[in-house]
Amino acid sequence: MAHLDDVQTQRANLTFIRSAMKEPLLERDHEQELARRWREKGDERALHELVRSYTRLVVAAAGRFRHYGLAMGELVQEGNVGLMQAASRFEPERDVRFSTYAAWWIRSAMQDYILRNWSIVRTGTTAAQKSLFFNLRRLRAQIAGNPSSDAMSAEGRQEIARILDVDVQEVETMEMRLAAADQSLNNPLTEAGDGEWQDLLPDQRPSPEDVVIGMRDGRMRSKWLAEALGELSPRERQIIAERRLRDEGVTLEELGRVLGVSKERVRQLESRAMNKLRVSMLKRVRDQGELFAEI
Known part of the structure; x- marks a missing residue:
């Protein structure tokens, strides 16, 4: 999580906020003129005036x-990024006030920053979350x-799920995420320092025995496949090699162009070759489950 502002940073933020709130509001016609000068002529002075006049929107959103x-301060910085994005994309001919358009970009930039930094574990990866x-x-x-209430009944969770059009399970999961802080x-x-939480995490990697068995089984399956391919005709082996082993x-x-036949004929030959391989492979195993996948 990002650190909170220190005293000097708080003073700098306060100075910025006061300056932003003193900027005069723009009349609709002047706002449109500034937007056109920036969009059509790349007038940076017009851009700066437009952005400064609506920095108050960033401050208001950061407060929320x-x-x-x-x-x-970091929320304000992210909001300023959103404000600049809005200025670069704003189309004055659509007859929409810049403040209305910019508010969405500012809020979106801040929300994305919050989701990235609120917790070490990424929160809110879907629209519902x-x-x-x-x-x-x-x-x-x-x-x-x-x-100030943190308690929520089962009926309350169902109501929230209905309002936000999500599953009750998602409500319960997010409730637990918001209630639990990150821990190392x-x-x-224990207080005596006997062990760490990471000692309780299971090792999901395969055991050495599983690795050795997998290597042995892989070699055996490769041998079976080579023997089964040897039972095919040269043209069938070529089709399988070109279509399935690349x-x-x-x-x-x-x-079909290489073999001088139609693509439908190639499909028929491929299907016949695959059936031959399947029969040949099954003859070599005691149980179909010994194969990784059906041939």
């Missing part, structure tokens, strides 16, 4: 997101009738 525990992350606390407080896996299990197999049409 301050309870996520991230530095106010993002909606839950930014609305769960507010809806929970509304349903409970208490802004190096934290001791990273990017050739098309039926391309192979």
Whole structure:
């Protein structure tokens, strides 16, 4: 998580905020003129005036997101990035106020920053999860009738799922994520310091025995496949090699031109060769499960 602002940074932020709030608001016609000068002529002075006049939108948005525990200054910086993106994409001919257009870009930039930095574990990778992350606390407080309440009943979870059009399971999962802070896996299990939390994590890698067995089985399957291919005709082996044993197999049409037959004939020959391989491979195993996949 990003560190909170120190005293000097807070003073700098306050100076910036005061300066932003003193910038005069733009009349609609002047705003459109500035946008056109920037879009059509690349007038940087027009861009700077347009952006400075709406920096107050960034400050307001940062204030709404301050309870996520991230530095106010960093939220403002991200919001300024969104404001610049809005200025570069704004189309004055659409007859929409720049403030309305820029508000979405500012909010989007801040939300993306919050999701990347709120936790070490990435939160909100889908649209439903993002909606839950930014609305769960507010809806929970509304349903409970208490802004400071963290408790939520089963009926409350169902209501939130209905409002946000998500599964109840997703509501429960996000509720647990918001309630649990990040913890280091190096934290001791007990006050006496006996072991760490990471000692309880299972090792998902295959055991040495599994690795050796896999290597042995792989060699055996390769031997079976080579023997089965030897039972095919030269043309059938060529078709299987070109179509099935390459990273990017050739098309039926391309192979048909090489063999001097139609692509439908190549398809028939390939199907017949695959059936022969299947029968040959199954003769060599005691159980079909010994093969990685059906041939």
